[in-house]
Amino acid sequence: MADADASADIGADAGPGHAAAEAVARRSYGKLIALLAARTRDLAAAEDALADAFAAALADWPRHGIPHTPEAWLLTAARRRLIDGARARRTHDHAADTLRLLGEWAQAATDPAGPRAEIPDHRLALMFACAHPAIAAGMRAPLMLQTLLGFDAAAIGSAFLVAPATMGQRLVRAKSRIRQTGIPFAVPPLAALGERLGAVLDAVYACYAEGWSAPAGTDAQRRNLAEEALWLGGLVATLMPEEPEALGLLALMLFAQARRAARRDEAGRYVPLAEQDTTRWDARMMDEAERLLRRAGALALAGPVQRVGRFQLEAAVQSAHGVRRLRGTADWPAITRLYDALHQLTGSPVVALNRAVALAETQGPAPALAALDTLDGDARLADYQPYWAARADLLQRLGQAAAADAAYARAIGLERDPAVRAFLQQRRAVPLG
């Protein structure tokens, strides 16, 4: 398989041809892959063909100038590669469909009027294919990153902490599954849309969460996963503007993104949410998130069936935290109620943990610790750093020094981010006054 990461590598050399190729690659990668694979469902072949087309563009554009419609140029070049490849394999391939398709493409490629400038957008269909229930849940986000954004297996593996070779194999298998099992490239019918859209949004959020936990700016070579996930979320919200959960997810990610810079002070030390300088929050981004959340809420309550979902509730939690920039304190009663609703909806132990933390602000540390105790022994939290950090903090506030120390040790041992680890070590050594 050729390197599918064409978009990330282009542009190392300066020059208008290279710059244009890079711009098109970033903007159009997923659009072109979606179009190339929409009917064959052969993502691997589409990626190879597009990588070849980008290579051809890098050779051609600096010499002959940037074509009038760069996307169409790339599409035509990639289709030629697909045709050549399919011809070579024709004898042992499912022939009839492919041949008909290739005939259409060949005609389009030689159309004297040139290829049409307007390229139909099948990206949403591609996202639904990537997040299909037949694809393992853990592979949906990686598959989206590869097919829509052109990330290579090594970058995806690094983000999700999976060995690059393993991630490569899993991606190949997932793509082969899409082709072999007939997973459709289509937006599902209304009856199935809710659940299927949920899987798409979960995958986008998984990309964001991985990007969010990576400290900003530590690796200039690595593309900013959080921003790419925001872009994907924006794409879904644009293509499905009437879906409240799509808007809710975008609002949630914008709220989080607005606070991203405030998570570190000038010295690079970790700053927890409650102590962040609100003037360092991006007000414009938060306003946009508020607007999206209001619109989502209006849509969710408008129809015959209520469509308030997980992402709207989580965005509303962020909004209640954001109130601190106006009132000086977060709206903790609202946060507690929202986590109650979220817990009813998802039953997630992480939500229960957050609910307990909110309880500490409204009712004090003792009821909060009691709530945490009900989660004790949940295997899903045993290796989850925030659970132990929350426990440690509550125990410390209740004066149970030895138990607090042990919980801090557990949290510190589970943390990946050196800044957060240093923060926890500080708290362990110097209890809050």
Added chain:
Amino acid sequence: MKYLLMIYSDEAAEATMTEADNAAEMAAYGAYAGAMVEAGVMVGGERLRPTTDATCVRLRNGQTELLNGPYADTREQLGGYFMIEVPDLDAALHWAARCPTAPHGTIEVRPVWEM
């Protein structure tokens, strides 16, 4: 499966660490090892003396040769290891990523050849 986490870092840089940073790193290691014990994945592990204390042994043409120093001169040196037992490589990588040396060194994760 068993995996060996080999912890590589720049000895020279570590030798110049301040006392406070050194103490913080040791405390972080204590917490890290403790978390692995609590999670039931720890098989064993040790910190190694620096490579200046290493001696290499080999037999050539019937003669035993001893060499001072490490086997290979590299930018980062093996400074310790953990042996862990986890279900798969993904889990091993998650533990490796939490190693206090990961932010400034390299953790090589190697599956044990099961006999």
